[in-house]
Amino acid sequence: MRVFEAIRLALQTLRTQKLKSGFSLLGVFIGVASLIGAWSIVNGVNRYMTEKFAQTLFGVNTFQLRRRPMFTPNVPDSVWRAWARRPRIRFSDAEAVGAALTMPVITAWQSSENVSVFFGGKEARDIELTTASERYFDIKNLRLALGRAFTAQENRSGAPVAVLGAAVAKRLFVNRAPLEHSVRIGGIGYRVIGVVEEQGSILGFPLDRFVVVPALSPAQNLVNPPGILDAFLVKAQTEPDMRLAMDAAEGVMRSRRHLRPRQDDNFALDTSEGVQRFWAGISRILVVVLPGVVLISLVIGGIVIMNIMLMSVAERTREIGLRKSLGARRRDVLGQFLAESVAIATVGAAFGIVAGIGLTFLINAVSPLPASVSPVSVVLGVVMGAGVGVVAGVYPASRAARLDPIAALRQE
């Protein structure tokens, strides 16, 4: 009997025994659906991390000179305390590092603190106030939807001008045009000169709740002690240039801090790689846990299918006897039942794939997690589904194939 015949027969049996087949493919269905769903989340967040977060938000070929690294999973308390004792980055540090960079780079100062911003009778709470120099917008890829960014001139003179994040503009001005109005930050009025395009959110954190003002404007007292900044941002044109700039910055900082050759840096040079390492740590955990969950559901699915197939062989003993009397060889009967079990598992896997893709869209729609279906997971789902079918079907099918036709025909 040809393979095609076996498959046709198997699908026919599935059609005529819908309810039983439905139950039996549940296990594989859940296994494959969870495989694809979970994989989609990891895949989606991965892509988000590498493409959007690391590159757009942090900036390509960009590093930050800071007191301590930004994204740090599992840091022991002792390290954390050592970081807290480090000296902070001073304006003079930033100027010295900036002057030492000979390759073409753009640089910016940055400090941030959460504040409230007022306009008229309205208050926007929990807004990230960033005091920065004028190239900050270029490094962070912040494009303006309205108005303009502040100039180098305005930055140096500490002009009270502000660029709003989209959410802040919406909250304070609702339907009015925000430009040229004055918002109050720390009791001082700032003229709104621009609004940044909407940035959306990342992992549930809104990215539009910020205000950027010149680094030397009066608000600098709200974010840091005098002469101190959180980070000095450097964006190079190429990756090797960035490495050279990091080396130069390290040299300048070590000599300014009078560090001996054996002493460690007491400052951090953060790149988007740091962020990606942080994420890689999390995704490694998922990669370990995920196969466990999938494996358990597939094993259960296999056991269910094996059970159903054994029942099916018992119920159809007479049919098997008849088929043998009509000339079915062992391998024909084996093939028939194996095909049936593979068909059940594959149909379960197919439904699982559809459900997994549906789940992915659902996650995208209702949760902040970005998810995207990985083609590899779909292929893997089909292969594993069919594999479960084969493994679960071998024993029942070989029992059917070994039945004695006389005894089988005699059975009522």
Next chain:
Amino acid sequence: MSELQPFRTGDTPLPEIVILTHKLTREYDMGGEVVRALRGVSLQIKQNEYVAVMGPSGSGKSTLMNLIGCLDTPSAGEYWLNGQQVSDLNDDQLARIRNKEIGFVFQTFNLLPRATALHNVELPLIYAGVGARERRAQAARALESVGLGDRMAHRPNELSGGQRQRVAIARALVNRPSILLADEPTGNLDSATSAEIMQVFRDLHAQGQTIVMVTHEHDIAIHAARVVTLRDGVIASDQRQAA
């Protein structure tokens, strides 16, 4: 049986002999106790014979039927089917013989309940490896030959008992087997329908089909040209009768 030469071990059957058994023995081990169902049955059946095998229950007629049908292998003795010794073939080889040489008709019809009449008749052709289109055409011809050309798409539960048995006969004949082997073919039918099925058998016999029929009913056995009676695992009588 005077016109046939006695068969000796080491001989080959004459070409016109379809079925030849020589000292056929079948023993079963029933929980340590050996049951001797057949104790040396020697039988020769020529082409286009119509033979009824009779005997009370326990006489060994079912065992003989299973052996002739290649569903079982003998404990000792020889069985030649169409010039080929089949007594020592393996499982898959026997399956092939059943498929090509033997057409079974059962007391309980043994049709697949969820399949149409046409698909039921197609089954032996599937295992013979015939292509789908050719298979359908042959199955349809076989159904027409038993007068069920208009019932091909019906399932067994939509057919009468007689019609079901005729589907089974069509299935038995679709591979053009050397012998039609019928086990109590009228056991589940009323007398009118039984007569109808016996007429089908008579027609097949007239067309040249070799038929072996196991029955315990005398008024069915009278349709056959030759009656072999078994008792206690041996042939008690072997008689020709006027049709």
